[in-house]
Amino acid sequence: MKAEGYTQKKLAEELGISSKTLSTKLKKGVFGSDEIEKMIIILNIKNPMEIFLKN
Template sequence: MIRTDKLRGVIAEKGYSQSDIARKIGITPKTFYEKMKIGVFGSDEIQIMIDELHIDNPIEIFFAEE
């Protein structure tokens, strides 16, 4: 389960908007918002976010237990 609250925090902390990240992973902002709502991203999308946002501990965001 993806902790979308933490992901939103990291995006803001790094000075990006969710639309910026959507473009970086190659999807539309609308698709990004839908994926955030259900908390599901593909592994390639997750890897791009980890790299672009320089996330040190991706497990706590992308592989969190409920």
């Protein structure tokens, strides 16, 4: 997020969720597929598998 100039608040707004919800999702590591797709585009993520499908 920081590399692309996003705060949690700004990213939450882009995803259409509250900052609190984003914080919880970041801590748990649980996102819906639509949220993942949006984050890949918004944050210009080159290799999403490494981020979203870690063991």
